[in-house]
Amino acid sequence: ETGVTQTPRHLVMGMTNKKSLKCEQHLGHNAMYWYKQSAKKPLELMFVYSLEERVENNSVPSRFSPECPNSSHLFLHLHTLQPEDSALYLCASSQDDLRGYEQYFGPGTRLTVT
């Protein structure tokens, strides 16, 4: 595997379900990010992790819970979501979180909440 991978690619869940999105980066980077991309809205940064420490929670509702067990893996745990949470969730990584290094993105998880 190369680059940034995300699983699953597609997910349909009910509002009472609990599910997790997984992201893995194979680039040796130290920073990882979660973004939300909804139709007709700009990309929204959700969380930033640097060396497994969370450095940003961009006012994200508590029904989204991130976890970064090591610098290669990032999870987004989902519970009691709302239909408006349906979106493409993108994971990204960068060499570090400072000095404006470019971010490399995974293919995303297309989430539908029913």
Add this chain to the structure above:
Amino acid sequence: AQKVTQAQTEISVVEKEDVTLDCVYETRDTTYYLFWYKQPPSGELVFLIRRNSFDEQNEISGRYSWNFQKSTSSFNFTITASQVVDSAVYFCALSVLSWGSGGYNKLIFGAGTRLAVHP
């Protein structure tokens, strides 16, 4: 305010035409970085270029070229002799230092320009 504006929502061209995608940014920082990303229908954002605020040299990479002008706060992207494979949504982004529970460089994206290249 830190902001990126891509005024062109959608552009449609015929193959082999040249096309320019506009990007205007706002920032009060003196050190910042600018990026272009391509998002094909598969969904993954593909990194194209990164410029820092101190390097105003234009760049050319094959059919792609970028024009960075600090005086007008613009970072425009031109595709020469467009091809059907160039059809995608293109995002311009600005990276500035931000402070959450730690300092980090935050990417601020424009709304994107959807480019359709027809045969």
